[in-house]
Amino acid sequence: MDDTVAEYIRRTVLKIPRDEIKMMLQKWGFLSEAQLQTLNFHQMKDNISQEVVQLCEENSADIKQAAVLDIIYNHIYQNKRMWSVYQMKKSAEELEYFDIKDFKKKFKRRLRSALKNVTITFKEYEDNAIWIRVAWGTPYKKPNQYKPSYVVYHSQTPYVFVSASVLKSNMPLLCQALIVASNYHDIREMELRSHSLNSLKDIVFKRYSQNFQTCTTKPLQGGNVELENADIRIIQENRSEKERIHRLNEEVFGSGPQPKLEFAQYRLETMFKSDPKMDVLDKKEPFRCLVKFSSPHLLESLKSLAPAGMADAPLSPLLTCIPHKARNYFKIREKKGLFPGSFVSP
Amino acid sequence: HLATSLPLPSERDHLRPRIDLVVFMIDIKSKYSLKNVETSLAHVDGSFFLGKVCFLVTGVGRVNACSIETSAICKLGKTYCSPVLFCELELEGIRVATAQRLLRMLQICAGHIPGVSALSFVSLMRNSDDD
Numbered sequence: 090m091d092d093t094v095a096e097y098i099r100r101t102v103l104k105i106p107r108d109e110i111k112m113m114l115q116k117w118g119f120l121s122e123a124q125l126q127t128l129n130f131h132q133m134k135d136n137i138s139q140e141v142v143q144l145c146e147e148n149s150a151d152i153k154q155a156a157v158l159d160i161i162y163n164h165i166y167q168n169k170r171m172w173s174v175y176q177m178k179k180s181a182e183e184l185e186y187f188d189i190k191d192f193k194k195k196f197k198r199r200l201r202s203a204l205k206n207v208t209i210t211f212k213e214y215e216d217n218a219i220w221i222r223v224a225w226g227t228p229y230k231k232p233n234q235y236k237p238s239y240v241v242y243h244s245q246t247p248y249v250f251v252s253a254s255v256l257k258s259n260m261p262l263l264c265q266a267l268i269v270a271s272n273y274h275d276i277r278e279m280e281l282r283s284h285s286l287n288s289l290k291d292i293v294f295k296r297y298s299q300n301f302q303t304c305t306t307k308p309l310q311g312g313n314v315e316l317e318n319a320d321i322r323i324i325q326e327n328r329s330e331k332e333r334i335h336r337l338n339e340e341v342f343g344s345g346p347q348p349k350l351e352f353a354q355y356r357l358e359t360m361f362k363s364d365p366k367m368d369v370l371d372k373k374e375p376f377r378c379l380v381k382f383s384s385p386h387l388l389e390s391l392k393s394l395a396p397a398g399m400a401d402a403p404l405s406p407l408l409t410c411i412p413h414k415a416r417n418y419f420k421i422r423e424k425k426g427l428f429p430g431s432f433v434s435p
Numbered sequence: 436h437l438a439t440s441l442p443l444p445s446e447r448d449h450l451r452p453r454i455d456l457v458v459f460m461i462d463i464k465s466k467y468s469l470k471n472v473e474t475s476l477a478h479v480d481g482s483f484f485l486g487k488v489c490f491l492v493t494g495v496g497r498v499n500a501c502s503i504e505t506s507a508i509c510k511l512g513k514t515y516c517s518p519v520l521f522c523e524l525e526l527e528g529i530r531v532a533t534a535q536r537l538l539r540m541l542q543i544c545a546g547h548i549p550g551v552s553a554l555s556f557v558s559l560m561r562n563s564d565d566d
Binding site: 329331398 | 436437444
């Protein structure tokens with residue numbers, strides 16, 4: 090077994106929390122159950138990984154198998170990576186039958202024709218997700234196994250989720266290989282990024298609870314609105330206002346859990362509008378400014394702003410449109426022409 | 436009676452008892468809270484400012500999260516001749532103590548304590564502002 094492979098396996102096992110190592114090795118399936126029995130999972134991780142490497146040596150592991158273990162780790166700890174979303178476009182309207190073998194063959198052939206030194210690994214999961222791991226090299230160097238890119242493709246959809254490695258220059262090649270393999274003719278990056286892969290899927294597959302405009306003006310029963318105290322001596326003067334806010338919130342955000350995003354970024358290219366007396370920025374140039382909202386769970390915190398009394402309801406549509414428009418990066422430019430004010434560019 | 440802002444909704448006017456004390460709660464972590472209080476103050480009749488108004492600043496325990504400067508709040512208290520109390524609602528001891536203080540002030544404002552009236556608060560305030 091290659092030294093580099095041994096080292097790679099050792100480092101991959103070290104990344105796994107000790108309590109999960111056995112489960113992951115079982116999922117991997119490369120070591121037999123008998124071999125796994127010989128491992129002592131209660132010792133220091135350093136020693137466990139050494140023992141695993143020795144067993145792999147016995148089975149003559151190569152980089153292909155090691156790469157599968159890496160996919161398994163990243164599938165379970167997918168939220169450690171930052172994912173971006175790409176959308177593919179078809180030229181023809183007819184739906185072609187998707188053949189996984191054909192997809193893999195075309196993908197590998199396309200990548201390898203451009204770059205000989207790549208390691209390509211596939212793994213399919215039950216939810217129709219195809220995980221692809223690509224380790225990139227150069228014409229003169231072997232692939233760097235420690236900085237691979239991961240691609241998740243749901244074959245029945247035009248969406249691809251990519252967690253690129255730091256080497257961004259390989260993205261065009263990766264995109265090309267994807268459209269060739271999947272029979273699309275174009276691919277573009279969406280302005281949507283997050284650590285939570287499932288939330289990105291929820292947003293583009295429209296799996297989250299969406300709002301629907303309700304025509305009823307019936308107010309909610311008092312029991313639905315959150316009451317801080319059951320004490321009947323406390324009289325809420327603004328009960329109807331609280332109910333209005335609650336209803337507006339439900340309309341905008343829906344009543345289910347929100348997809349998990351960590352930030353929203355707005356790049357402003359608008360003119361600074363100041364009091365003429367202030368004499369600031371006389372030049373009619375756009376005022377470049379970047380506004381970034383970050384939170385462990387951005388959409389839930391936006392949803393709780395108005396009920397908590399921190400903002401007026403309804404919230405700005407720039408904030409509430411995030412799941413519907415499937416984007417959390419925005420460019421806001423001055424709207425020229427009839428309507429003054431700003432608009433969101435595509 | 437709890438309200439999020441003033442003026443109070445007029446549809447409940449006939450159900451409301453006499454108001455003896457108005458406590459404006461300002462969350463020191465939220466500039467919006469201060470702005471809300473400032474706009475609501477305009478809706479209070481002048482006679483209340485003879486001891487029947489008080490400012491309660493909450494959230495002071497979290498020093499790192501202050502968005503409002505205490506000087507701004509003290510200035511507010513001075514402008515409206517009303518006492519400013521600071522408290523931290525998340526600590527039960529302080530919460531209970533503050534509630535007791537407010538209750539005592541309310542008793543005085545409602546005229547339940549013979550010999551002391553709400554006007555006393557105004558004179559007490561004058562003395563403590565000697566710096």
